[in-house]
Amino acid sequence: MELYYSTFWPTVEALSHAKAGAPGTPLPSPTKLAVGLDSTAAHFLKRARYSFRFDLATRRLETAGGAPAPAARRWLVDTLPRHVHAVYDPKERLAAIVRTVDGAQRAIVYTVAKDKAGGPGTVLGVDGDPAAFGAVYTMGEEKFPLLPRPLTGGVIYDSLGSAIVTDAAGIELYRSPVQYEPTFAARDSVEAMMGAMPVHVALRPDMAPKLIIGGMPRDQRPRLLILLALTAGLIAVALQQLRREYELARLRGDFVSGVSHELRTPLAQIRMFSETLLLGRVRSDEEQVRSLEIIDQEARRLTHLVENLLHFSRSERQLTRLSPAPAPLAPLVSEAAEGFAPLAAARGVTLRTELADGVVALVDADALRQMLLNLLDNAVKYGPAGQTVTLGLSVGEGRARICVDDQGPGVPAADRERIWDQFWRLERDRGSAVAGTGIGLSVVRELVALHGGRAWAEDAPGSGGRFVIELPLEPQAHAARGAGPLQADAGATA
Incomplete structure (x- = not known):
């Protein structure tokens, strides 16, 4: 999930904020999208080959910052419609395709802008390099250790085991610096929305006895499985809460921006025409009447907005009577x-x-x-x-x-x-x-x-x-x- 929050989500947010899905707007290059982002997302975008915009209706593909080779272009045009239909979740607003195409490893991260009818319209994304994921995996191990230090006998988390991440074809994308024998090993895949990348992990063999807490039966696997299940549940709840907090913060930001704009526009009109009248710049009675009419109109707009805000404030405090x-x-x-x-x-x-x-x-x-x-x-x-x-x-x-x-x-x-x-x-x-x-x-x-x-x-x-x-x-x-x-x-x- 660290890959989701630190790399994929900031990438599609940068595309959305650039309004690259609107007709006639310029498509920013990956390096321009990287400006102002955190280090991991910026690192991913700076290594990206190009950004692209694909119209699902006309199948027109535009790129910025670079251009794909003919084989990669054909693959992208053929794959995107199928992937949007089968994998893309409008609620998550992003998806990723991790494949080796035309001899190059590719991480296609995209979002979909809706058309006027509310359906999928334009795909916006970047063609990145999965090699940039290495820094994300390392940071995830350091920031989110899955086991507390007392349970590991004081051994630091990155020494507990090894990991290998591949694409769906088995081509290696990431390998931890130290690898252990697969005595205690497991394999799983991230969800399809994140690229369906298989992950192979192996526990350091001499750490198995240290994971057993004194006084517990020797076979702790059932309890460890329960602990892992509870941990997974808590992580899922925490991630859901984080998403809600982020959405609420975004909505509040849009609200403040909208109110500021709604207040600024009529105030500017009232001030401009008031100054015109005060300085005697009107050239006729008709202009004077027109200025007063505009002041009256903008004052009505302000009154309407303030009344709305008062009603909203009362409803938030359940004081509406x-x-x-x-x-x-x-x-x-x-x-x-x-x-x-x-x-x-x-x-x-x-x-x-x-x-x-x-x-x-x-x-x-x-x-x-x-x-x-x-x-x-x-x-x-x-x-x-x-x-x-x-x-x-x-x-x-x-x-x-x-x-x-x-x-x-x-x-x-x-x-x-x-x-x-x-x-x-x-x-x-x-x-x-x-x-x-x-x-x-x-x-x-x-x-x-x-x-x-x-x-x-x-x-x-x-x-x-x-x-x-x-x-x-x-x-x-x-x-x-x-x-x-x-x-x-x-x-x-x-």
């Missing part, structure tokens, strides 16, 4: 749409409302407004310029239903539940220029749940995405529903 009361929803939804209209117009978006009259529910007006603003902001932010966003209110199955339809790319079916998690963003949006905090939809779902409702995402009629929230109707209004059909009020607010 609502004051629901019976209220007709159409006026509240219309008011939220009118408040968001200037922000939609500033981005060239047409905002339409299709509201049914007479829908009454138990709601907290401020919380409902925050939910609607978050959904509208999400639709405008991730949809195309010039689109039409429709805000609808209706009744279905005895519940009030509010829908926000956009004309954007929609949400892949596999991600429609995860988008409501804190800090989580779609893979296609992480490398885009669209900023975000990653908390807007999580705030919506929490507020909906506190109302006793539910929220989900689906495809909009025709094209685009639809976000839906359902709220319980006010009991008396629900009982009086037999009076007649609801009348819909449709119009454009921006």
Whole structure:
């Protein structure tokens, strides 16, 4: 696992941070990827032959820092699609192929960037030299000894045994400096995702008696096996926890970066146009009005962001309190749409409302407004310029239903539940220029749940995405529903 964390994972992370999977972006060479990495990963990348980008749809292969020989190129083009299909795990986001091809030992370490549909799109990786693994194996023995010193009689760990690592064809990749007779020997292979490399180990023969603790029966193999099993279990739990900690740290970093960007942009606009007005640089009344409109729009954006952060902070401390009361929803939804209209117009978006009259529910007006603003902001932010966003209110199955339809790319079916998690963003949006905090939809779902409702995402009629929230109707209004059909009020607010 030291090879995973110290070499393979930093390599694919460097490729991801370079956004090499985005169309039209330059492909960095291995030496450029090595800048700023720890010594082991940097050592591996500096010895790599080249970095590559392979389009799974067109089978086009690009390289940087070097070029493979024709035989190696053919092997890479033929092998990558099969390996991605059979071995690559999207949850781990990396895989390795260790083979001897065209007379050279190769360690192909790669990750896969998703296409617009959320499936495998582009393979990003490097062709490295497995000889660089030697330093990693040595460091792993020193940092993570499997047996405590008292159990080994004080013998240092690298003297307990010997190891040989080969590729699948049996060609040697690493040999420990000292080798022992295979009196006590074993063979195993690392998992396929890590290259399926066989590992041969042999225990130093004169160490076998020293591993027996006084007072225990002479045959300690069953207990040693139990100890090894427990150790393996603890290591697995620790590795899982480390991965969760790393993912949480990355998500928090993205959150801080997103909030900083979201704050900086409107503040810069407010400051610039305020200075323009203070210094008397406007040349006409129209310019003055336009400057004031922009200041008002950016102030609304800041207010919306701050309210989101306050809701998120309260939910983290479980301090969110609502004051629901019976209220007709159409006026509240219309008011939220009118408040968001200037922000939609500033981005060239047409905002339409299709509201049914007479829908009454138990709601907290401020919380409902925050939910609607978050959904509208999400639709405008991730949809195309010039689109039409429709805000609808209706009744279905005895519940009030509010829908926000956009004309954007929609949400892949596999991600429609995860988008409501804190800090989580779609893979296609992480490398885009669209900023975000990653908390807007999580705030919506929490507020909906506190109302006793539910929220989900689906495809909009025709094209685009639809976000839906359902709220319980006010009991008396629900009982009086037999009076007649609801009348819909449709119009454009921006």
